[in-house]
Amino acid sequence: MKITIKLFAYFRDGRFKKRVSDFFDEGTSPGEVITSLGLDLEDVGVIMVNNRHAAADSCLTEGDVLAVFPRIGGG
Amino acid sequence: MADKIYRVNMTTLTTTVEDVPENLQGHGGRGLTSNIVAAEVEPTCHPLGSHNKLVIAPGLLSGTTAANSGRISCGAKSPLTGTIKESNAGGTAAAMLAKLGCKAIIIEGMPSTKDNWYNLVLNDKGITINEETELVGKGNFAIVETVASRLGEKFGVISIGQAGEMKMASANISIKDPDSHLRSCGRGGLGAVMGSKQIKFIALAPTDNKVAIADPEAFTAANRVFTKALVDNPISQALGQYGTNVLVNIINEAGGLPTRNFTSGQFDGHEEISGETMHDTIVEREGKPKHNCHKGCVIQCSQIYNDMNKKYKTSGFEYESIWAMGADCCVDNLDHIAEADSMMDDMGIDSIETSVAMGVAMEAEVLEFGDGAEFCRILKDEVLAGTGLGRIIGSGAGSVGRAYGVTRVPVVKNQAIPAYDPRAIKGIGITYATSTQGADHTMGYTIATNILGVGGTVDPLSKEGQVELSRNLQIATAAIDSTGMCLFIAFAALDDATCLPALVDMLNARFGIGLTADDVTALGISILKTEHEFNLAAGFTNKDDRLPEFFSEEPIAPHNVIWDFTDEELDTFWDF
Numbered sequence: 001m002k003i004t005i006k007l008f009a010y011f012r013d014g015r016f017k018k019r020v021s022d023f024f025d026e027g028t029s030p031g032e033v034i035t036s037l038g039l040d041l042e043d044v045g046v047i048m049v050n051n052r053h054a055a056a057d058s059c060l061t062e063g064d065v066l067a068v069f070p071r072i073g074g075g
Numbered sequence: 076m077a078d079k080i081y082r083v084n085m086t087t088l089t090t091t092v093e094d095v096p097e098n099l100q101g102h103g104g105r106g107l108t109s110n111i112v113a114a115e116v117e118p119t120c121h122p123l124g125s126h127n128k129l130v131i132a133p134g135l136l137s138g139t140t141a142a143n144s145g146r147i148s149c150g151a152k153s154p155l156t157g158t159i160k161e162s163n164a165g166g167t168a169a170a171m172l173a174k175l176g177c178k179a180i181i182i183e184g185m186p187s188t189k190d191n192w193y194n195l196v197l198n199d200k201g202i203t204i205n206e207e208t209e210l211v212g213k214g215n216f217a218i219v220e221t222v223a224s225r226l227g228e229k230f231g232v233i234s235i236g237q238a239g240e241m242k243m244a245s246a247n248i249s250i251k252d253p254d255s256h257l258r259s260c261g262r263g264g265l266g267a268v269m270g271s272k273q274i275k276f277i278a279l280a281p282t283d284n285k286v287a288i289a290d291p292e293a294f295t296a297a298n299r300v301f302t303k304a305l306v307d308n309p310i311s312q313a314l315g316q317y318g319t320n321v322l323v324n325i326i327n328e329a330g331g332l333p334t335r336n337f338t339s340g341q342f343d344g345h346e347e348i349s350g351e352t353m354h355d356t357i358v359e360r361e362g363k364p365k366h367n368c369h370k371g372c373v374i375q376c377s378q379i380y381n382d383m384n385k386k387y388k389t390s391g392f393e394y395e396s397i398w399a400m401g402a403d404c405c406v407d408n409l410d411h412i413a414e415a416d417s418m419m420d421d422m423g424i425d426s427i428e429t430s431v432a433m434g435v436a437m438e439a440e441v442l443e444f445g446d447g448a449e450f451c452r453i454l455k456d457e458v459l460a461g462t463g464l465g466r467i468i469g470s471g472a473g474s475v476g477r478a479y480g481v482t483r484v485p486v487v488k489n490q491a492i493p494a495y496d497p498r499a500i501k502g503i504g505i506t507y508a509t510s511t512q513g514a515d516h517t518m519g520y521t522i523a524t525n526i527l528g529v530g531g532t533v534d535p536l537s538k539e540g541q542v543e544l545s546r547n548l549q550i551a552t553a554a555i556d557s558t559g560m561c562l563f564i565a566f567a568a569l570d571d572a573t574c575l576p577a578l579v580d581m582l583n584a585r586f587g588i589g590l591t592a593d594d595v596t597a598l599g600i601s602i603l604k605t606e607h608e609f610n611l612a613a614g615f616t617n618k619d620d621r622l623p624e625f626f627s628e629e630p631i632a633p634h635n636v637i638w639d640f641t642d643e644e645l646d647t648f649w650d651f
Contacts, residue, residue, distance in 0.1 A: 008324050009317060009351060017346075043309070046528055051330045051633055053532070067328045073310035073527050073566045074319030074350075074376070074394050075520050 001026045001062040003033075008069045011039060030066055031056030045071030078178035081202045083195060085272045086125060086184030090202050095178045101588075103135030105161040106557035106602045107179055108150025112159055113605045115181070118613035122154035122264075123242055123271040129182040131172070131233065131277070134559015138173025138286040139294070141581050142302040143561040145169045145369025147233075147250060147260070152613070155244040155264040155428070155471055156488040156513040159609040161556065162260035165368030165377075166250030169559055171231040171279040173286050175199065186273050192240075193273055196226070198280035207275045212237065214421035215249040215257055218276050223255065231279035236423025239266030241461050243469035245428040246270060249420065252368050252377075256390045261425045262515060263490065264471075289587030297580035304574035305373050310529065310566040314376040315365045319394040321350035322494075322522075323401070329526050329535065330633045331499035333492070334402045335444055336434040337485045340499045340631045344407025348397055353380070353409060360385045374563050380413050389417040395516065398494040399430030404437055404450060411447025418454045424469060429458070431491035432472040439479035483625050488513035488615070497622060498631045498638050500525050500535040505545035505640070508620045509648040511606035517562055519549035523569060530569030536636060542648055550651075553606075554599035558582065600651065607649065617646050 002022045007015055015037060024033060030047045034056070046069040047054050060066065080093045102110055108130040120126035129151045136144040147169035153160035172180075175197055186193070194207040210218050218234045231251055238246035246266030247259045288294045305311050313321055323345055326332045330340040346352060357364050363379040368391060382388040392413065400412040419426045433450055436442060441464070442449045457465030467478045472491040476484030485492040490513025497504025502521030510518040521544050523529040533540045555562060558578065568574040575592060583590055610619075626638035 006328070008328075009313060009321055012351065045309075046325065046526070048328050051328060052536075053329075053528075053534070069325055069328075070313060071309040071528075072313040072317070072321045072325065073523065073529060073563070074314065074322040075516060075522060075562065 001060070003060055003063070004065045005033060006065065006067040008067065009072055011068060011070055024060065026061060027059045029057050029059060030054055030068070033060070033066060034068055039068070043070050045069050078176050080178050081180045081197065083180065083182045083202060083204060084184045085182060085186055085193070085274070088186070088204050090204060092201060102557060103137070104132055104146065104148040104163065104557040104559050105150070105553060106598060107132040108148045108161050109159055109602055109606050111179065111181060112150050112152065113609045116152055118152070118609050120152060122152045122157065123267060125185045127152050127268055127271070129265065129268045129272060130179055132179040133169040133173040133177070135557060136581060136585060137169035137559035139288065139585060140371065141298050142305055142371055142373045143564055144559045145371060146556070146559050146561055147172070148556065149248050149260040149265045151265055151268045153263040153265070153512070154242070154267045156490050157613060158488055158512055158615065159606045160263035160265060160512050162248070162262050162265055163556060164250045164258040164260045165372070165561065166231070166252045166258040167369060168231045168233050168250045168279055170370060171281070172197070174282050174284045175279065176284065180277070182269070182272050182274065185271055191273060192275050194275055195277040196280070197277065199282055199284070210275050212240065215423050216421050219251050219255050219257070222276065222278050226278055227281070229281040232276055233279070234276035234423070235266040235269045236421055237459055237461070238422045238424040238469055239270035240275070241466065241469070242267040242270045243424060243466060244474065245425045245432070245469055245471045247423050247425050249423050252390070253370060254366070254390070257420045258368050258391055259420065259425070261427065263512060266423050288585055290584040294581055294584035297577045297584055300573050301577035301581060302373055304567045304571045304577065305564060308567040308571060311374045311563070314374050314563060317350035317354050318364070318376050318378050318392065320353050320392065320397050322394045323349040323398065324351065325526060326495060329499065331496045331526070331535065332398065332402050333485070333494065333496045335405050336403060336438045336483060337496065338483070338629070340496050341633060342402035342405070344405070345402065347407040348401040348409055348412065350394070353392070356409060357381070366390060372561065374561070376563060382410065382413070388413045389420065392416060395494040396426035396430065399427050399434070400450065403431060403434040405445040406447040406450060407445070408447050411451060414451050415447070415454055418451065418459070422459050424458065427493050428471045428491045429468065431485060432468045432475045435472050435475040435481050435484055436468060436479070438483060439475065439481050441479070484623060486514060487622060488619055490514045495522055496631055498626055498636045499634050501538060501640070502533060502535065502541040502544045504622060504626070504638055505541050505645070505648060506549065508622055508645055509545065510549065511603060511610055517552070519545045519552055520562070520565065521545055521548060523566065529566055536634060538640060538644070542644065546648055546651060549603060550596060550599035552599070553602040554595045557598060557602065620645055620648070
């Protein structure tokens with residue numbers, strides 16, 4: 001399936017901001033994508049799929065936009 | 076020696092030093108300013124008249140070695156909202172006031188003629204009122220520089236710029252930081268109240284005095300645990316690296332970044348103004364990504380942002396200011412935003428209110444969306460110059476809407492809504508609607524739980540649980556705002572079980588008392604209720620706890636959602 005992966009803050013270091021990937025099979029979870037990028041799920045603060053919060057073990061489908069943030073805050 | 080209250084009467088130009096009454100001894104920061112305003116200010120008075128009072132107070136732990144305890148509170152009846160108001164900032168003043176044994180400064184009355192301006196100087200011997208001529212008409216940077224040469228580099232400064240002198244309803248009060256830059260008590264126009272008293276600045280003398288600690292050993296032990304909780308927290312660490320502006324991209328991704336005067340929830344230029352881009356720009360231009368706005372801050376969310384020539388341009392470059400000038404006005408150039416931020420610091424005007432006002436002016440076709448250069452020109456040639464247009468913009472978003480007949484005016488109780496769209500992040504809408512001080516994200520920062528996954532999770536698009544979330548956070552915030560603590564301790568406090576007990580232990584060790592966590596909650600409740608009662612007596616009703624109607628009628632992309640809380644649901648907020 002084709003998905004778009006977006007990384008934020010220091011997750012971009014040595015990786016990328018945004019990438020379209022057709023590497024993953026339908027039903028792959030955000031957690032599996034994240035781990036494949038060499039990121040530790042422990043460091044992940046927020047996962048969004050198509051602008052909505054999503055669980056690491058949910059299922060991705062064709063055309064999804066996955067956004068991965070470390071633990072961040074502000075205000 | 077016990078702390079004192081310094082009362083300054085600007086009608087008679089006299090000062091008195093008073094013992095702290097017993098009922099105020101357990102208060103500091105916001106709890107103290109709000110209790111004094113509620114007790115001494117007639118709620119229906121004109122905010123810029125002789126009956127309003129400006130109260131300035133350090134927090135309960137300010138001046139101690141407690142990490143992140145350097146917030147100072149300013150309080151009065153607000154000329155922007157007509158409600159009670161407390162606005163707090165970092166800088167050096169809170170610790171200096173506390174070390175000088177000053178529980179609060181209360182400034183009341185007003186001079187009988189408009190011609191004379193004054194400064195106040197507080198030192199070990201007391202407080203004096205002095206006539207000021209040199210700095211009238213000058214900006215905050217000139218004040219800081221002149222006070223340093225006139226009185227000494229180490230003096231603290233609390234000041235107003237030209238906006239405060241002109242009594243613009245968005246004027247702020249500036250606080251000198253450790254690098255002689257500025258922090259701002261930004262919201263609610265308290266600079267105009269100081270201007271109405273014709274006080275240009277308050278200088279605070281350095282002292283070798285130390286704040287008394289009842290149980291030093293217990294205090295040190297608790298501070299160690301507290302500091303560790305802050306330092307170990309990953310959010311604290313990210314704040315140090317990217318500043319609060321790290322939020323641009325996540326709020327944009329969540330569809331809650333108000334764009335083009337609140338007509339979309341996402342901004343095409345988000346990457347250009349993001350914390351990531353800002354960090355890289357700062358490093359490239361040899362600025363400082365990390366900077367502490369007060370001594371003892373271990374989070375260091377501030378920064379030094381240099382211009383293209385690697386010269387200092389601005390600091391304390393916050394997400395909400397960058398959002399307001401950026402996404403809300405569609406300006407995607409960080410240098411224009413930094414220039415505007417610096418000008419607003421210097422003239423002493425709230426960068427949120429003024430920029431949201433500029434977004435409303437863009438909708439009224441006073442200038443075009445995205446025109447950062449014109450934004451800066453209007454600040455300089457109109458607002459700073461005090462022209463008719465400048466005064467309309469300087470009086471806030473509501474003022475621009477009224478002057479130009481715009482109906483899409485994002486304000487609650489006439490104060491501009493910041494940085495998070497309440498249709499797409501519903502918890503913060505409850506805070507905007509019900510806050511005792513008009514729309515203000517810091518009153519109950521539901522973004523933590525709605526978006527950032529801190530303190531649990533509450534779906535931002537669902538109505539479920541939002542009233543309770545906002546209420547609990549508003550209560551906790553009122554208490555934290557009384558301690559002198561920076562609100563960013565909340566990220567650690569919400570997720571690290573050691574953090575809050577350590578804070579309570581520090582309060583107990585400082586004063587030799589035996590507060591429990593429940594007592595601290597009770598303090599927060601009592602402050603909120605005191606503020607709410609002031610507002611009711613000033614003429615506000617539950618009908619004022621509402622968002623503007625366009626939020627209920629105009630769906631916002633990408634989620635295409637509206638604000639859908641009923642009046643009855645909103646009114647349950649005060650059921651406690």
